[in-house]
Amino acid sequence: MNRKLLELAADLHRRHRPYVVATVVWSRGPSSGKQGGTALIEPDGTVHGWIGGACARPVVVREARRVLKDGAPLLMYLGPAEELDGHDRDGVVTVPIACASEGAMEVFMEPVLPQPHVVVVGRSPAVALLASLLAAMDWRATVVDDDSANADLADGVERVDSVEHMAHLGIDETTAIVVATQGHYDEPALEAALATSAGYIGLVASAERGETVLGYLKDRGYPEESLRRIHSPAGIDLGPVQHSEIAVAVLAELVAVRTSGGLSGVAELEEASVAETAIDPVCGMTVTISDTRFITDYEGETYYFCAPACQRSFEAEPARFVSVDHG
Numbered sequence: 001m002n003r004k005l006l007e008l009a010a011d012l013h014r015r016h017r018p019y020v021v022a023t024v025v026w027s028r029g030p031s032s033g034k035q036g037g038t039a040l041i042e043p044d045g046t047v048h049g050w051i052g053g054a055c056a057r058p059v060v061v062r063e064a065r066r067v068l069k070d071g072a073p074l075l076m077y078l079g080p081a082e083e084l085d086g087h088d089r090d091g092v093v094t095v096p097i098a099c100a101s102e103g104a105m106e107v108f109m110e111p112v113l114p115q116p117h118v119v120v121v122g123r124s125p126a127v128a129l130l131a132s133l134l135a136a137m138d139w140r141a142t143v144v145d146d147d148s149a150n151a152d153l154a155d156g157v158e159r160v161d162s163v164e165h166m167a168h169l170g171i172d173e174t175t176a177i178v179v180a181t182q183g184h185y186d187e188p189a190l191e192a193a194l195a196t197s198a199g200y201i202g203l204v205a206s207a208e209r210g211e212t213v214l215g216y217l218k219d220r221g222y223p224e225e226s227l228r229r230i231h232s233p234a235g236i237d238l239g240p241v242q243h244s245e246i247a248v249a250v251l252a253e254l255v256a257v258r259t260s261g262g263l264s265g266v267a268e269l270e271e272a273s274v275a276e277t278a279i280d281p282v283c284g285m286t287v288t289i290s291d292t293r294f295i296t297d298y299e300g301e302t303y304y305f306c307a308p309a310c311q312r313s314f315e316a317e318p319a320r321f322v323s324v325d326h327g
Contacts, residue, residue: 001021001038002038002049005038005039005040005048005049008040008048009021009040009112012040012042012112013112013114016114016117016170016172016174017042017114018042018043018068018111018112018113018114018264019040019041019042019043019068019111019112020040020041020064020067020068020109020110020111020112021038021039021040021109021110021112022038022039022040022041022049022051022060022064022107022108022109023036023037023038023107023108023109023110024036024037024038024051024052024105024106024107025075025106025107025108026105026106027103027104027105027106028079028103028104028105029103035105037049037050037051037052038051039051039060041060041061041064041109043065043068045061045064045065045291047060047061051107052078052105052107055097055283055285055306055307056078056097056105058285058287058288058291058292058306059076059078059095059097059285060076060078060107060109061288061291062286062288063076063093063095063109064109067109067110067111068111068113069261070111071111071113071264072111073108073109073110073111074093074108074109075091075092075093075106075107075108075109076092076093076094076095076106076107076108076109077092077093077094077095077104077105077106078094078095078096078097078104078105078106078107079094079096079097079103079104079105080096080097080104081096083104084096087106092106096284096285097285113264114174114264115138115139115140116139116140116174116175116176116199116254116258116263117139117140117141117142117169117170117171117174117175117176118130118134118139118140118141118142118175118176118177118178118254119142119144119166119169119171119175119176119177119178119198120134120141120142120143120144120178120180121143121144121145121163121166121177121178121179121180121181121189121193122144122145122179122180122181122182122184122189122204123145123181123182123184124180124182124243125243125244126180126204126243126244126246126247126250127143127145127180127247128143128152128153128154129244129247130178130180130247130250130251131143131153131154131157132153132154132157133247133248133251134157134251135154135155135156135157136154140158141154141156141157141158142157142158142159142160142169143157143158143159143160144160144161144162144163144165144166144189145161145181146161146162163185163188163189163192164192166192166193166196167192167195167196171196171197171198172196172197172198172199173197173198173199173263174199174263174264175196175197175198175199175200175263176198176199176200176201176202176254176257176263177193177196177198177200177201177202178202178204178234178250178254179193179201179202179203179204179234180203180204180234180246180250183205183209186203186205186209186213187213187216187217190203190213190217190230191217191220193230194217194222194226194229194230199257199262199263200231200254200257200262200263201229201230201231202230202231202232202234202235202250202253203230203231203232203233203234204233204234204235204246204250205232205233205234206233207232207233210232210233211232213232214227214230214232231253234249234250234253235249235250235252235253236249236252236253236256237249238252276288276289276290277289278303278304280303280304280305280306280310281303281305281314281321281322282305282310282311282313282314282321283306283310285306287304287305287306289304292304292305292306294306294307294308294310294311295311296311296314296315296318298314298318298322299318299322301322303322
């Protein structure tokens, strides 16, 4: 990977943005994607670097979006349809490429998802333990409190001394906020949390205490839609537990949220995944309509193409292709 892509990857990491590293691990000419070629692909389909030409690129982008949603790496073979059987093996996705200039290549795609950021507000043994567990999992952890009881925190845990400073933590949909003040300042902490776009907000409290706090917020004018963002009591119900074990229950819920697709930073993929597509009538490839610039109208119908070669073939003899069913 060249320096420019490394710097971009570092910037995406700082901004907690997901992306895919796509690398050509094998190629056969005349493919324009050369072995070792690398690109970073963002959830909206933006490609930084070089991964292939007009036929290969849309396919790689489409699969990159799927890789981000699945959260698992993928090895993909792109080549002539008649060669697919020879490359069909466990762990490999085969995709036909009909454009003669593309040759064949294998692309390894690895998703890089931001680790969740958990902001824990309060003072208790559960706060310190939860922060330590998060640090051990390599999640970003920040403790918000001005009490010296939280002075001894695990290495790597950030410290903020006021809920008013939460606005400067870069909180977004990849962030979880856990309020565990033991009743000292639950209400202002939750108000500060609701002012953010955090993907999870939890209140560590008894069910009775939680109802009281939510009632206070309702009286303050917060709508039901906002109050539904608050998980109360926070954590998976493990039955009667020691106070420090509450941290385990909260962490278990955060992991469940994470594995179900929350706190991932790829919410925009839901929109991207339903982008309208069409079938190239010449080669049979799936074309994302919003991405292609090769478009022809014929007898009242609009046809979309993966590359100019397919468009030229169609326009030279359209009747040959409109009757072909690639569906």
